[in-house]
Amino acid sequence: MRIAIVGAGALGLYYGAQLQRSGGDVHFLLRRDYAAICADGLRVESVDGDFHLPKIHGYSRSEEIGIVDLVLIGLKTFANAQMVGLVRPLVGPQTVLLTLQNGLGNEDCLAAAFAPEQIMGGIAFLCANRGAPGTVRHLGEGRIRLGEFCGGLSSRAEKLAALFTAAGVPCQAVADLNRARWEKLVWNIPFNGLCALTGKDVTELLADHCVRAEVVALMTEVVAAGNAQGLTEPIDPDRFIPRLIEMTDKMDHYRPSMMLDRLAGQPLELESIYALPLRAAGQKGVSLPRTAFLHALLSLGEKAHLATAVK
């Protein structure tokens, strides 16, 4: 199985490395890390043990990779306007497209150009970030839940899950991809935004009892919005939210990707993590006051940042 990795940030590099390490035929579309990886390979500094892949198939253009069996997409969603162009040269009639991007709207973006049956989506629970060029740091977690864009539990999803699991990435096939996406938003909406806005990590936020209560209130809003989307089974806030909080309490000063993006002066993934979920909620008549408020504050900083960057 030929696999292409598009969007080789922390997520793409880490999963690509795991797949190659377990024998996969992996081809990386690279940008920032192209020179470093082609020269010295890819280094993974992981809580599960460091390893080094001396030889990587690295490319700077998708055309050089050609058609593959699986495209694994880890692009930042603010680059989604480029996604179809980057992916198209990799796609034949049998190619499966798997987006592991954050938030909503990514599968729809692919569906504008490719057959819906070719599209799958997944949710990655991965604490990782990029080190120096050629290095990715894996800080914890890593499991994936994936499913069909068209819905239902497919044998293809089961096989893909088995492939990841065999590569050391615990992976579960799910029947309701949309439900899994909303479950992930229940974490992303409070923590990505609050950390980016305040410059505090998850541990610092949860240490403040007022902010902790607001995190729970944000989560409660998102669960209500998700449950209005006709999920196969509703998310139970009384079980799910305490579990997420408990999980986050164990993350030692973790800085979510959006916080790192803001600190690095990058744009934020506001469309997929905030704007589209807010729109989906609004269409079902569910109002998310705290989420809307947080989104507005993040947008303001975004424009300010962009204005500064332009100067």
Next chain:
Amino acid sequence: MRIAIVGAGALGLYYGAQLQRSGGDVHFLLRRDYAAICADGLRVESVDGDFHLPKIHGYSRSEEIGIVDLVLIGLKTFANAQMVGLVRPLVGPQTVLLTLQNGLGNEDCLAAAFAPEQIMGGIAFLCANRGAPGTVRHLGEGRIRLGEFCGGLSSRAEKLAALFTAAGVPCQAVADLNRARWEKLVWNIPFNGLCALTGKDVTELLADHCVRAEVVALMTEVVAAGNAQGLTEPIDPDRFIPRLIEMTDKMDHYRPSMMLDRLAGQPLELESIYALPLRAAGQKGVSLPRTAFLHALLSLGEKAHLATAVK
């Protein structure tokens, strides 16, 4: 009429200067500006024309002032724990205490130590800040609405309003002080907090259409909370909120006091402007999600600031 000014920040200095300029017998309790004002007097740089009062009765201790007819209180509310001690030496049986401080709880704080009939409160619509020691800058507005802590329209309030008005400070006596306080909160809760949190002035905030919508949403919350307090006449959000927005649109890059406090590394008036209004709303079963969220974010910065200050 002997008048003492306690809390000679921008507000106390400006109103004290206007009262003295029009012939009032004004005595200022000073701290930061004591040396400068005793040496060179008080300079007011005003949109209505600059003026200078070469001779000011300045004191560093209330005991030196002694009993007065009117105490005008402009202390920052985070200093309210010191308020009774500062005011007590000024108060005889006929003394009127007029607090022009922000938010809720200030009259109650005085009522713990003085007869409720001696207490009045007022709302100042004043754009002013401090310049170098001995200088106060008046950027616009200035009008006051004042009333009795015990409620009702008194002839004493009418006389005091006439005194201010004669001193060039448009002033209106109101029957329902609590209603006037809530009306002011409808402005303070969005703008003080958002400006302090984001570091943007009112003009920058209102230029962003998402944030503008959130300002209106915050105002709508506060009107609902105010209207649950048994006001003599409810605040009509459809008339009042557009009027406040229109008024603020005319403020040219105004920075509210809480923003200046944060920039100066001072504590914020969170108790009187957020915590007490949130509590009053909660007691009436009204929930203010955006206000609570904003308060939590401001508190977080506050503790971070205090932690930094301690280091």
